[in-house]
Amino acid sequence: MILLAIFSMAASLDGGTSAATLAANHDTSFALANHAMSRGAFSEAAEGYEAIASSGVLDGHVFYNLGNAYLRSSQLGKAIASYRAALRLLPRDEDVRANLAFARKQIKDALAPPEPSPIVRTLFMWHFALSAGELGATAALASLCFWACLALLRLGRGGATVRLGGVVCGVVLVCTAPSWAWRTIAPERVGVVVLPEAQAHAAQDQAAVVRFVLHEGAEARLLSVDGDWVRIQLPDGQQGWIAASAIAVVES
Amino acid sequence: VRLSLTTLLVVLGSAAPALAAGVSAELNRDETTRDDGVILTVTLEGSGPEEPLLPSLPDFEAHARGQSTQVQIVNGKVSSTVSHTYLLAPKRLGTFVIPPVQARIGGRLYQSKPLTLRVVEGAAPAGTSDRAVFITAEVSDKQPFVGEQVLYTFRFYRRVQVSRYAPRLPAFDGFVAEQLGETKEYNTTNEGQRYVVTESKVALFPLEARSLELAGATVTAEVAKTSGRDAGGPFDDFFGRVPTESRLLRSEPVKMTVRPLPAAPDGFSGVVGRYTLGAELSKASLAAGESATLTVELRGEGDVRQLAAPKLTLPPSFKVYDEKPELRRELAGNKLGGSAIFRQALVAAEAGEFVFPPIRLVYFDPDAEKFATVESQPLMLSVRPGAGESLNAAGAERAFAKTEVQQLADDILPIHTTTQGLWSRPARHGFVGLTLAALLLPPAGFVLLAAWARRRESRERDQEAERRRTALGRAKKSIEKAEQALTKSQLEDAIALASRALREFLGDKLGVSGLALTADDVRSRLHERGADAGLVMRVYEETHRLEAAQYGGEAGIAGHNLTSKLIELKGMLKELDAQL
Numbered sequence A: 001m002i003l004l005a006i007f008s009m010a011a012s013l014d015g016g017t018s019a020a021t022l023a024a025n026h027d028t029s030f031a032l033a034n035h036a037m038s039r040g041a042f043s044e045a046a047e048g049y050e051a052i053a054s055s056g057v058l059d060g061h062v063f064y065n066l067g068n069a070y071l072r073s074s075q076l077g078k079a080i081a082s083y084r085a086a087l088r089l090l091p092r093d094e095d096v097r098a099n100l101a102f103a104r105k106q107i108k109d110a111l112a113p114p115e116p117s118p119i120v121r122t123l124f125m126w127h128f129a130l131s132a133g134e135l136g137a138t139a140a141l142a143s144l145c146f147w148a149c150l151a152l153l154r155l156g157r158g159g160a161t162v163r164l165g166g167v168v169c170g171v172v173l174v175c176t177a178p179s180w181a182w183r184t185i186a187p188e189r190v191g192v193v194v195l196p197e198a199q200a201h202a203a204q205d206q207a208a209v210v211r212f213v214l215h216e217g218a219e220a221r222l223l224s225v226d227g228d229w230v231r232i233q234l235p236d237g238q239q240g241w242i243a244a245s246a247i248a249v250v251e252s
Numbered sequence B: 001v002r003l004s005l006t007t008l009l010v011v012l013g014s015a016a017p018a019l020a021a022g023v024s025a026e027l028n029r030d031e032t033t034r035d036d037g038v039i040l041t042v043t044l045e046g047s048g049p050e051e052p053l054l055p056s057l058p059d060f061e062a063h064a065r066g067q068s069t070q071v072q073i074v075n076g077k078v079s080s081t082v083s084h085t086y087l088l089a090p091k092r093l094g095t096f097v098i099p100p101v102q103a104r105i106g107g108r109l110y111q112s113k114p115l116t117l118r119v120v121e122g123a124a125p126a127g128t129s130d131r132a133v134f135i136t137a138e139v140s141d142k143q144p145f146v147g148e149q150v151l152y153t154f155r156f157y158r159r160v161q162v163s164r165y166a167p168r169l170p171a172f173d174g175f176v177a178e179q180l181g182e183t184k185e186y187n188t189t190n191e192g193q194r195y196v197v198t199e200s201k202v203a204l205f206p207l208e209a210r211s212l213e214l215a216g217a218t219v220t221a222e223v224a225k226t227s228g229r230d231a232g233g234p235f236d237d238f239f240g241r242v243p244t245e246s247r248l249l250r251s252e253p254v255k256m257t258v259r260p261l262p263a264a265p266d267g268f269s270g271v272v273g274r275y276t277l278g279a280e281l282s283k284a285s286l287a288a289g290e291s292a293t294l295t296v297e298l299r300g301e302g303d304v305r306q307l308a309a310p311k312l313t314l315p316p317s318f319k320v321y322d323e324k325p326e327l328r329r330e331l332a333g334n335k336l337g338g339s340a341i342f343r344q345a346l347v348a349a350e351a352g353e354f355v356f357p358p359i360r361l362v363y364f365d366p367d368a369e370k371f372a373t374v375e376s377q378p379l380m381l382s383v384r385p386g387a388g389e390s391l392n393a394a395g396a397e398r399a400f401a402k403t404e405v406q407q408l409a410d411d412i413l414p415i416h417t418t419t420q421g422l423w424s425r426p427a428r429h430g431f432v433g434l435t436l437a438a439l440l441l442p443p444a445g446f447v448l449l450a451a452w453a454r455r456r457e458s459r460e461r462d463q464e465a466e467r468r469r470t471a472l473g474r475a476k477k478s479i480e481k482a483e484q485a486l487t488k489s490q491l492e493d494a495i496a497l498a499s500r501a502l503r504e505f506l507g508d509k510l511g512v513s514g515l516a517l518t519a520d521d522v523r524s525r526l527h528e529r530g531a532d533a534g535l536v537m538r539v540y541e542e543t544h545r546l547e548a549a550q551y552g553g554e555a556g557i558a559g560h561n562l563t564s565k566l567i568e569l570k571g572m573l574k575e576l577d578a579q580l
Helices: A004-012 A018-040 A042-055 A060-072 A074-089 A092-103 A118-123 A125-129 A132-154 A160-185 B234-238 B387-393 B426-469 B471-487 B492-510 B519-528 B535-551 B560-580
Strands: A189-193 A197-201 A209-216 A217-227 A228-234 A239-243 A247-251 B003-008 B022-027 B032-034 B038-046 B061-075 B077-090 B093-099 B102-105 B110-111 B115-120 B133-139 B150-158 B162-168 B173-188 B195-208 B211-214 B218-224 B245-251 B254-257 B268-281 B283-287 B290-304 B318-322 B324-332 B335-348 B353-355 B360-365 B370-375 B379-384
Touching: A004 B360, A018 A042, A018 A060, A042 A060, A060 A092, A074 A092, A074 A189, A074 A247, A092 A118, A092 B093, A118 A125, A132 A160, A132 B426, A160 B032, A160 B426, A189 B290, A209 A239, A217 A247, A228 A247, B022 B110, B022 B115, B038 B102, B061 B218, B077 B115, B077 B218, B102 B245, B133 B218, B133 B245, B133 B254, B133 B379, B150 B173, B162 B195, B173 B379, B268 B370, B268 B379, B426 B471, B426 B492, B471 B492, B492 B535, B492 B560, B519 B535, B535 B560
Parallel strands: B003 B061, B032 B115, B268 B360, B283 B379
Antiparallel strands: A189 A217, A189 A247, A197 A209, A197 A239, A217 A228, A228 A239, B022 B038, B038 B077, B061 B077, B093 B115, B102 B110, B133 B150, B150 B195, B162 B218, B173 B195, B211 B254, B218 B245, B268 B290, B290 B335, B318 B335, B324 B335, B353 B379, B360 B370
């Protein structure tokens, strides 16, 4: 209920009637794009989903469908970037994971995607199993409960139940609040190659030495963006500059 | 360009005039032979010289041989003379004009004058024993067949000190070329002279039938002078320095005729060389559904990369799965060869006794100049019925054999038709703000609450302290009122006032409500607070006595007796005040 209230309050910040109108427009666009997918008009569907996404909508299902539309249109790189964006918003969605795995099978480069190790995923499972919104809501709720328990104890009105509740809420708060802050303030960024081939140069110059070549769909950790160039790093530590037009940047 | 020598000559305060900027070029001779190179020296004078730009020299091969620098500081002005040296190797006979050499000096473009060089036919080569350095290049067969292995051997002979040795082999166009092993160095005797020989070998496989000429190999090197006026003076020997000259050595071109292969028989594999073939099955017997591995090994001399898996004719009930071939290249003497191992997994679907025809390889043997065939022995495989089939044979009820589920195709999962509510980015920002507020405001509220609670507790503590501090004064006033009541013969009022004074005093001192205290409460609490035992007993008795007088009407306290009791009570309370 509290989460619902927070979500409702957050949604209301958008502004009453205009938000409702926008949502209705998005619903219509979403339905039209879905219809285009069912007709096999994949490029048209991709444009529809892209329009919703570019209007500022952050909905995992839109990005998932966009990934499907791109994959059907043989745009492997954009499909993988869209699935990654969907996974960030729907971290436990099996469909997204399955389609991302399917798309990755078609990549030409034998390159492992930049993912944390299984040990890290297990130790910090909440970080990978919850979306940023879920982490924020959990942290907010835990914070309210933890400090309420502490206040009751301070006023001498808390028993063993309040003390136990305080400890549980404190642990949840310590786990989720830094995780939410990390995901919100400094998310890790990944570059996905969206052109058939992308050359990684030694410097931000087309004439610079080509250190290696990546092919469409290859994913690499993005270190920095400098104008029309992005600096990427492969799992083996190799780095190079790739033209920004050849890369789709996705927050991980 | 390597910097071979840099000389810094500093002339301070010299009266010598400063050098004018400019570029000059000169050849060490005007006429040369095709086998000898000429030295082109380009000299740049002036401050801030840049690398000279050699003109296009299509009739020569140019090899940079280094540069030397001289710097002069004359009256504080720095100028330098940089000399770049190139070795020019003529490609043909004739008279040639070497166009001007250009260079920027101090940002300005200068150019040298053009030079003329005549290249004439050289004298017949002297016997190798007359030469201090020379090179040879030869092939093992000048009329090979297409695909036949030819050995190209390059040797560099020298009997004087040589440095900066740089060989250049021909391009081997029309061949697949493969370096054979490492470059070797050894000593040998040639026409009575001892030489150090550097030798490298290349295996060549001609790609097409034609006549061709392999260009000569070249070597550029700094060769020690052994005669003439520059052949090392006593000071050179003293400093361990040997005068050298840049030399270009060139071997004779090699003419070859690559012959085509004769008309090929059926089944010719396309490989040239000499090969053996071996084949074996990992099992002689297996059950239907199981697999056996067929291994075919081809070994011999030639380019094993050209070998393909021999064809095997199998009954249709067999399924064949190819594995990745294993290629090994080996050097046997002066021949490149190796082996190729092909493995195939054979899965039998039906039972039976099978004899596979021999596996055959047809190749061209260049030594025998004819096609040859190698083949394996026939291979035999016995396939027993599988588990399901044997049950059938026994007439038993057919069992449902479990088979692995194989994925026939793969595709993506369908689109989603519901949304998360199509949150917009501003709404997300609002949510972030609310989350931040929920994280930061509660601790701030808790701090305020804690401060308020502390202040309230402090105030309460202050009130109790004040109550304790003023307890004796209030008790004395009550006792004085009791004395006044006694003077008016109001005995009951006097007793009530005295009892009240005692209880309120004790209540103030103990931080409780005094009127609710009984004598027993008083005794136990005073004990807890560590009051003197005698004094506690006296207070207890007095409390008890006043209770009895107030509520029981005890006549034990008469008027005159009460007066002294009140005086005693004052003293006792004073004593108690000091202890609590």
